[in-house]
Amino acid sequence: MKGLSTVSSIVLSLTTGALASPVSSQDVVYFKPLKVTKDSLHNIHLGFSDESFEGELRLVHGSCDMVEAHQMHHEIGSTFVRREAHPERFVWIVPENAIDNGCLHAYSGSHLLGRSTPISVMKNMRKREEISEVAEMTGPWFDGVAYMQSKQNNGSTLAVAKSKKIAIVGGGMSGLLTSHLLDSVGIHDWEIIESSQRIGGRIRTKYLAGSTPGDYQYQEMGPMRFPVEVKDKETNETYEIQDHKMVFQLAETLNKLNGNASSLAVNFIPWIQSSPNVPGNSNGYRLPNGRIPSVSQIAANKSIVPAAPKPANYDSEAADKAEEELQEFIGLTPEKMKEIATNIFKAHKADVDKGLFSFSETAYLKYHLNLSADITDYLSGFSNNGPMWEYDSVYFAAATWKTIDKGLESLPRAFMPHVQDRLTLGRKIDGVVYNNETGKVSLTWRENPLAMKPNSKEYDYAVIAAPFTKVRLWKLPQYSSLLSRAINTMNYQQSCKVSLHYKTRFWEKLSPPIIGGCGSTDIAGIGSVCYPAYKINSTGPGVILGSYVSGTPARSVAALSAQDHVAMVQRAMVEIHGPVAAEQWTGAYDRQCWEVDEHQAGAWAAPLVGQQDLYLPAYYQTEFNTIFIGEHTSYTHAWIFSALDSAVRGTTQLLLDLGLVDEAKQVVQEWMGRWIHV
Numbered sequence: 160m161k162g163l164s165t166v167s168s169i170v171l172s173l174t175t176g177a178l179a180s181p182v183s184s185q186d187v188v189y190f191k192p193l194k195v196t197k198d199s200l201h202n203i204h205l206g207f208s209d210e211s212f213e214g215e216l217r218l219v220h221g222s223c224d225m226v227e228a229h230q231m232h233h234e235i236g237s238t239f240v241r242r243e244a245h246p247e248r249f250v251w252i253v254p255e256n257a258i259d260n261g262c263l264h265a266y267s268g269s270h271l272l273g274r275s276t277p278i279s280v281m282k283n284m285r286k287r288e289e290i291s292e293v294a295e296m297t298g299p300w301f302d303g304v305a306y307m308q309s310k311q312n313n314g315s316t317l318a319v320a321k322s323k324k325i326a327i328v329g330g331g332m333s334g335l336l337t338s339h340l341l342d343s344v345g346i347h348d349w350e351i352i353e354s355s356q357r358i359g360g361r362i363r364t365k366y367l368a369g370s371t372p373g374d375y376q377y378q379e380m381g382p383m384r385f386p387v388e389v390k391d392k393e394t395n396e397t398y399e400i401q402d403h404k405m406v407f408q409l410a411e412t413l414n415k416l417n418g419n420a421s422s423l424a425v426n427f428i429p430w431i432q433s434s435p436n437v438p439g440n441s442n443g444y445r446l447p448n449g450r451i452p453s454v455s456q457i458a459a460n461k462s463i464v465p466a467a468p469k470p471a472n473y474d475s476e477a478a479d480k481a482e483e484e485l486q487e488f489i490g491l492t493p494e495k496m497k498e499i500a501t502n503i504f505k506a507h508k509a510d511v512d513k514g515l516f517s518f519s520e521t522a523y524l525k526y527h528l529n530l531s532a533d534i535t536d537y538l539s540g541f542s543n544n545g546p547m548w549e550y551d552s553v554y555f556a557a558a559t560w561k562t563i564d565k566g567l568e569s570l571p572r573a574f575m576p577h578v579q580d581r582l583t584l585g586r587k588i589d590g591v592v593y594n595n596e597t598g599k600v601s602l603t604w605r606e607n608p609l610a611m612k613p614n615s616k617e618y619d620y621a622v623i624a625a626p627f628t629k630v631r632l633w634k635l636p637q638y639s640s641l642l643s644r645a646i647n648t649m650n651y652q653q654s655c656k657v658s659l660h661y662k663t664r665f666w667e668k669l670s671p672p673i674i675g676g677c678g679s680t681d682i683a684g685i686g687s688v689c690y691p692a693y694k695i696n697s698t699g700p701g702v703i704l705g706s707y708v709s710g711t712p713a714r715s716v717a718a719l720s721a722q723d724h725v726a727m728v729q730r731a732m733v734e735i736h737g738p739v740a741a742e743q744w745t746g747a748y749d750r751q752c753w754e755v756d757e758h759q760a761g762a763w764a765a766p767l768v769g770q771q772d773l774y775l776p777a778y779y780q781t782e783f784n785t786i787f788i789g790e791h792t793s794y795t796h797a798w799i800f801s802a803l804d805s806a807v808r809g810t811t812q813l814l815l816d817l818g819l820v821d822e823a824k825q826v827v828q829e830w831m832g833r834w835i836h837v
Contacts, residue, residue: 194279195253200303200837202820203249213242214267218249223262223277232258238313246314250818252307253280301779301808303815303837315818323817325349326602328588329624331360332799333788335574336806337622344822351578354587355758358574364566365749367660367702372565375694378658378702379567380751382799384430386557389500391493400500400557402800405831409803413573423573430560431692434676438688438735442681451680451735470533481528482538491549499553504834507794516546516772544767550795562692589613590634591621593783600784621785622809628760636783645774649791651761653754654709655716657728660747664701665739666690682731684708684716705732709762717752724750764791786812807832
């Protein structure tokens with residue numbers, strides 16, 4: 160066989176530089192001893208001391224005294240080595256029954272090229288049986304071992320793998336973190352393609368009246384804050400919410416990358432979620448002065464709030480029993496809240512097993528507990544058609560919160576120095592085309608909207624971070640039916656926000672004063688009202704989030720003209736605070752209705768019953784060299800953590816596709832990939 164004259168020059172190693180026993184006096188092979196774990200992935204690193212080697216290369220694992228390849232325990236992979244393209248790595252899928260202290264063997268035909276020293280194969284402390292306790296065996300978690308078993312293991316050249324051209328479609332938080340993760344493992348030929356003229360996605364800090372971040376006259380029109388820890392009211396035990404720590408980790412990483420430059424700093428300050436004097440939902444009741452009562456006033460005298468009218472045939476005993484059974488089924492006990500806070504993936508598995516993803520609250524009451532339509536509506540009339548997945552209840556039960564000083568816009572701002580040279584803004588992708596001959600993927604767009612032939616650019620992989628609300632309008636390859644249904648039918652929640660600018664922070668001078676916090680009102684179309692948590696009692700102008708409404712009402716207010724919508728919110732501010740709100744309003748405002756945002760077409764993913772657990776596995780397969788990420792592909796939705804979590808999974812998936820197991824493990828270990836099995 161061509162190349163056998165150089166077999167003595169092949170050097171195989173799992174790292175570099177340690178001497179192993181020679182195969183013969185002529186064929187000297189160098190290995191570094193290695194410990195591996197069963198049911199996991201590892202990279203085998205190859206080296207060729209003579210670049211002229213060419214021929215078949217087959218890697219197997221078996222007894223160290225085996226003579227012929229057929230005596231192997233299992234095959235690792237094979238390829239034909241050409242002298243101009245020597246593979247540098249193979250992916251070793253170490254099976255559960257791998258033999259301990261066996262050796263790796265390299266063959267070319269029947270000729271033994273090299274043999275490693277004995278390799279210790281250790282029991283995986285995170286083996287499949289134990290992983291099943293924290294994730295569903297049937298799919299909604301990323302099993303890298305199973306993923307790689309479906310792929311042909313032909314070896315890879317490190318330089319080639321790391322030179323792949325990657326498109327990242329969408330400059331939101333999942334796309335931005337993906338760019339950083341790729342850079343961190345030595346993959347630098349990526350490009351972010353963003354349809355708007357900015358990065359940050361649904362992070363939208365608005366600095367009103369021409370102000371700058373340092374003027375502290377802003378409000379968040381997208382995400383606002385991060386829950387930190389929950390306190391058990393019965394035991395006073397405090398436990399941290401683990402998920403959102405990824406945001407704090409990202410901030411620390413960016414600050415280091417930027418040399419702690421003050422203009423790019425991401426610093427956290429306390430967020431006030433609850434405050435006693437914010438307006439409360441009083442169900443139509445007003446104080447003698449005509450204003451809306453505060454949360455503390457309602458708590459002091461709950462009788463002032465009129466009860467909702469009951470159905471004519473209301474059965475109090477049946478309703479109370481049904482409510483008790485519903486809450487028992489949901490099971491949001493202190494123990495469950497702690498589980499969600501500390502390991503949301505384990506909690507997700509438990510709730511899938513329990514059946515919470517099979518019912519909405521309304522469906523459970525109507526079809527499982529057999530309540531009448533009237534009683535069902537009375538008990539759950541404001542619930543949605545999503546599953547009873549209660550992670551948000553835990554997050555909003557947090558006793559401690561944080562937000563970002565000078566606005567959440569600080570996060571994408573801190574990314575800009577690292578992406579600006581590989582960033583294309585204003586390009587509205589409208590298609591993905593896969594080339595069967597080259598195995599590459601092209602993205603299409605139209606500089607002239609009426610052009611029948613689109614512009615296009617080719618990449619090795621496309622990581623799609625755009626929301627499905629936009630992707631479903633693209634021309635796409637024939638993805639699997641499951642992925643196609645996810646793209647076409649995933650439900651999204653809608654929301655609208657209006658922020659209003661005032662001459663002073665007058666609400667902090669009222670009697671009693673309102674110091675931060677979010678309240679709610681019964682005024683149609685207003686929803687929540689939030690007050691800034693920064694620069695309390697400072698002088699100068701201030702901004703109130705005068706309306707934050709989601710769900711069906713958001714569609715109604717989104718249809719209003721901006722003038723009518725803002726006027727409605729300003730009237731509500733007067734009703735809440737009195738005439739001072741009219742005297743102090745500057746006329747400046749910002750309005751964001753996410754359903755009609757051309758770059759988002761929705762506020763956040765809100766899967767209907769059946770969509771969450773059904774669609775998750777679809778995102779864990781690379782189809783036509785495209786990988787989908789974003790909060791809509793995560794376990795949780797609507798939070799920055801959800802987007803970041805998806806980026807870790809998507810990057811891991813891409814790295815495994817490229818045979819870069821070491822790099823995939825680095826990403827998983829560094830970025831909280833607790834549910835990713837590699």
